[in-house]
Amino acid sequence: MALIGKVAVVTGAAMGLGNAMTRILLQNGAKVVLLDVNNTAGENFQEALHKEYGSEKTFFFKCDVESEQQIKAALKKTTEAFGGIDILCNNAGILNEGEWEKTVSINMVALFRVTYLALEYMNKLNGGRGGVIVNTASMAGLIPLLSCPVYTATKHGVVGFTRAMSLASKASGYGIRFNALCPGFVQTDLFINIPKRLGQFSNLADETLKLVDKFKVLTVTQVAESFLELVTDETKDGEALIVLPDGTSYMEFPVLC
Numbered sequence: 508m509a510l511i512g513k514v515a516v517v518t519g520a521a522m523g524l525g526n527a528m529t530r531i532l533l534q535n536g537a538k539v540v541l542l543d544v545n546n547t548a549g550e551n552f553q554e555a556l557h558k559e560y561g562s563e564k565t566f567f568f569k570c571d572v573e574s575e576q577q578i579k580a581a582l583k584k585t586t587e588a589f590g591g592i593d594i595l596c597n598n599a600g601i602l603n604e605g606e607w608e609k610t611v612s613i614n615m616v617a618l619f620r621v622t623y624l625a626l627e628y629m630n631k632l633n634g635g636r637g638g639v640i641v642n643t644a645s646m647a648g649l650i651p652l653l654s655c656p657v658y659t660a661t662k663h664g665v666v667g668f669t670r671a672m673s674l675a676s677k678a679s680g681y682g683i684r685f686n687a688l689c690p691g692f693v694q695t696d697l698f699i700n701i702p703k704r705l706g707q708f709s710n711l712a713d714e715t716l717k718l719v720d721k722f723k724v725l726t727v728t729q730v731a732e733s734f735l736e737l738v739t740d741e742t743k744d745g746e747a748l749i750v751l752p753d754g755t756s757y758m759e760f761p762v763l764c
C-alpha cells in the first residue's frame with residue numbers, strides 16, 4: 508500500500524512511539540492527524556512538523572482517548588479536513604499497575620472504542636475506503652511481564668481483539684487489515700521510573716530490570732521502521748509483529764484443525 512496522499516490518525520502521537528510513527532508516515536507521503544491528551548507536547552510537535560513538512564500535511568487535536576465525545580469530534584474533523592481515513596494507529600497507552608483501572612481503560616477499552624468509531628468512516632460497508640488499523644500491543648501481549656499483570660492483560664487483550672477483528676473484517680468485507688505491533692522495551696517516557704509504575708509489584712523491580720538487561724532496549728526509530736511494514740505490506744493481516752533489538756519476527760499462533 509503506497510502512502511502518498513493517504514490519511515492516517517495516530518493516538519498518543521505527541522511523544523514516544525506515536526511521535527516516531529507520525530514521522531515515518533509523513534516521510535512516506537501520508538497526511539497525519541495527531542491525537543493526544545498532552546496539549547503542550549502535541550502543539551509543540553505540530554509546530555515542528557509544520558516547519559518540516561508544511562502546514563497542510565498534519566494537524567493536532569487535543570483528544571483524550573477515554574472520551575467518546577472527543578474521539579467523535581476528532582474523527583469528524585479529520586474527515587472534513589482530509590476527506591476520509593485510511594490508516595488508524597491505536598497507540599496511546601500507559602503502564603501503571605497502581606492505577607490499574609485507568610490502565611485497562613486507556614490501553615484496552617479506549618482502543619476498542621476508537622476502533623469502532625473509526626470503522627464508521629473506514630469500513631467499506633459504510634461507504635469508507637478501507638485501509639489498515641495497527642494496534643500498539645507489546646511483547647507483554649504475548650509473554651507475561653511478571654511485575655505488570657494488568658498491563659500484560661491489556662496487551663493480551665489488544666492482540667486478541669486485533670486478530671478477531673481481522674477475521675471479522677475479512678468475513679464481512681470491511682476492506683480493512685488489522686495488525687498488532689509487539690515491541691520489547693523501548694526508550695520512551697513509559698519506560699522511566701520503573702519501580703513507581705509497578706504499584707504492589709514494586710518488589711519485582713530488580714527482576715524486571717534483569718529482563719531489560721536480557722532483552723535490551725529499542726529506539727523509537729527501530730520500532731517505527733517495523734511498524735511501517737504492518738501498514739504498507741498488504742499481505743499482513745491479523746499478524747502480531749515481535750520487535751526486539753536483535754530483529755523482528757511474526758508470532759506463530761496455534762491453529763485448531
Ligand SMILES: NC(=O)c1ccc[n+]([C@@H]2O[C@H](COP(=O)([O-])OP(=O)(O)OC[C@H]3O[C@@H](n4cnc5c(N)ncnc54)[C@H](O)[C@@H]3O)[C@@H](O)[C@H]2O)c1
Binds near residue numbers: 571695
Ligand atoms: N516504551 C515501551 O517500552 C513500550 C514497549 C511496548 C509497547 N509500548 C506501547 O507503546 C505505546 C506508546 O507508548 P510509549 O512508550 O511511546 O509511551 P509515552 O508515554 O512516551 O507516549 C504515550 C503517549 O500517549 C499519550 N496518552 C496517554 N494517555 C492518553 C490518553 N488518555 N489519550 C490520548 N493520549 C494519551 C501520552 O500523552 C503520550 O504522548 C503504548 O501503548 C505502550 O504500551 C511501549
Ligand SMILES: CC[C@@H](O)/C=C/C=C\C[C@@H](O)/C=C/C=C/C=C\[C@@H](O)CCCC(=O)O
Binds near residue numbers: 701704718
Ligand atoms: C519495565 C517495567 C516498566 O516500567 C516499563 C515497561 C516498558 C515496556 C513494557 C512493555 O510494553 C514491554 C514489555 C517487554 C517484555 C519483554 C519480555 C517479557 O515479557 C518476557 C519475559 C519472560 C522471559 O524471560 O522470557
